Amino acid sequence: MDNAVVELRGCTRDYGGVRAVDAMDLVIFEGEFLSLLGPSGCGKTTTLNLVAGFVEPTAGRILIDGEDVTGVPAHLRGLGVVFQSYALFPHLSVYENVAFGLRERRAPAAEIARRVGEALELVRLDRQGRQRPAELSGGMQQRVALARALVYRPRVLLLDEPLAALDKKLREEMRDELRAIQRSVGITTVFVTHDQAEALGLSDRIAVMSRGRIEQLGAPREIYERPASRFVADFIGASTVLRGRAVAPDMVALSRDLTIRVIVAEALRVGEEVELAIRPERVRLVAGPADGTAEARIEGLVYQGSMTEVSARLGDGQRVLAFVTEPAPIPLAPGHLVHLKLPADAFMVLA
């Protein structure tokens, strides 16, 4: 597991005057599922294309299994790629699409037949071999693309938003199937996505990207519970960011008469300006004032079935988002004054 398979060393890629990827360092380990997560234009697809060999870095080096592959064209890198549009060859049958990589490797006919059969079985399409891609549903096409990329046992599997073109229910099914297949094959996988739920659900590690750089790299739980920056806190899940000033190593004053206690790993320096983030599911609505509560006025409600999204404004004007599990403990209506319980250990201090 600690064996580095892909390494990016100071990789930069410019398009015209635009820097898509900026001096990126990243190591991807044997067998891991690593997601590149970020908004569109953050450089995640360019990073994938750099690994695949579709684009060359303006500066920096790329290593696969310790070997420098910078400048090595895509067809010699031996990787498997699944594209957002699937990119199945429309003029070839499903079988021939999957066999493509083996034929290019001049595999013997018997081996091609056996391995294509296995691959199609793996994605449960062993009966569709003779059909053309256009005759299949989106989810089936997606599975053909996966089989095509896996059949020649590539060193690394690169997935470029493979689920984005599917509708919601199918996407969730495919997500589970993708993870199961990846686990059973045990292949090192790089997954590009802008969907944080997909990244959280699938990955061993997530690299959150913004403006060509990695904002934070870590396990999903670490990314979610300890976002390293305001950007990460904002992008991964909803969160409320509150600004204040440290008045004690564990106390932050949001305003003159609203001070909250926080439990953080590193003691705060008194007098320093801090930004605190809190997840909406950690904020609770309570009936009356108590220790660690703050008064707020409800501004907006979005009923979502299992819970209601409550947007409330604190006395100092800062807005707090809370997810209240239904049925709500107290009646909710815009304009109501409520008491918010902000648990001290729920706060994250942003860098």
Place this chain on the structure above:
Amino acid sequence: MLNAAVIALVAFMTLPTVVVIVVSFNPTAILSFPPSGFSLRWYVNALTYPQFQRAAVNSLWVTLGAVALALPIGTAAALALERGRLRMPTLWATLLLSPLVVPGVAAGLGFLILAASLGLLRSRAVLIAAHVALVLPFVVRSVWVSARNLDATLERAAASLGATPWRVFRRVTLPLLRPGLFAALLFAGVVSVNEFVVSLFISNRVTEILPVAMYSYVVNYTDPTIAAMSTLFITATFALVWLADRFVGLGRVFLHHR
């Protein structure tokens, strides 16, 4: 009302052809209409006239040569226009399509002067070269449309699967360009076979192609042999297009490309 208009239009377009065909069966030696009987003598005359035989062979070679050269060149040009990072792509596109707007007489004169200064006036190669230039715009246009519809991600996918650039071209690019290539083949063939003005300038009795030979005949004689020859010519072209449609589906080529 609309039906009548369409019929009138079609009649207007085909009437000259019909007249030629009818006249070709006229037994008398005068190009008159309506005909006074039925005879195949002018067909015998046309098919046995040595200069027509020689010109038909010339036509075959010139058209085959021109198409064989123009197809790969035009395909490369179309791909360069679509994929290549050319500076001023619109300028290149305009230049590649420009032979369409140059009057045949001007082009013919140009080829004549060039061929004369190179001492190639007696060569069939000059005719082939001129025809390549004349059919190239049609080839580029047709292939370009297909190239534009071709998703470049497919080529990336093929490369990621281990295909060398040449293999990507063979196994993915070329098969997906087929509709455009076929349209190009047909256009180029028809344009080359029917080309007259430029060919008139740069051919002689030995190298001249069929349309030029037919023109020379009309200048010297006025019997229905020329009508018979025209009818054969029309029939051959028509049969070719019909067969093409039959086996490859011309309608599909022109209507949609996927």
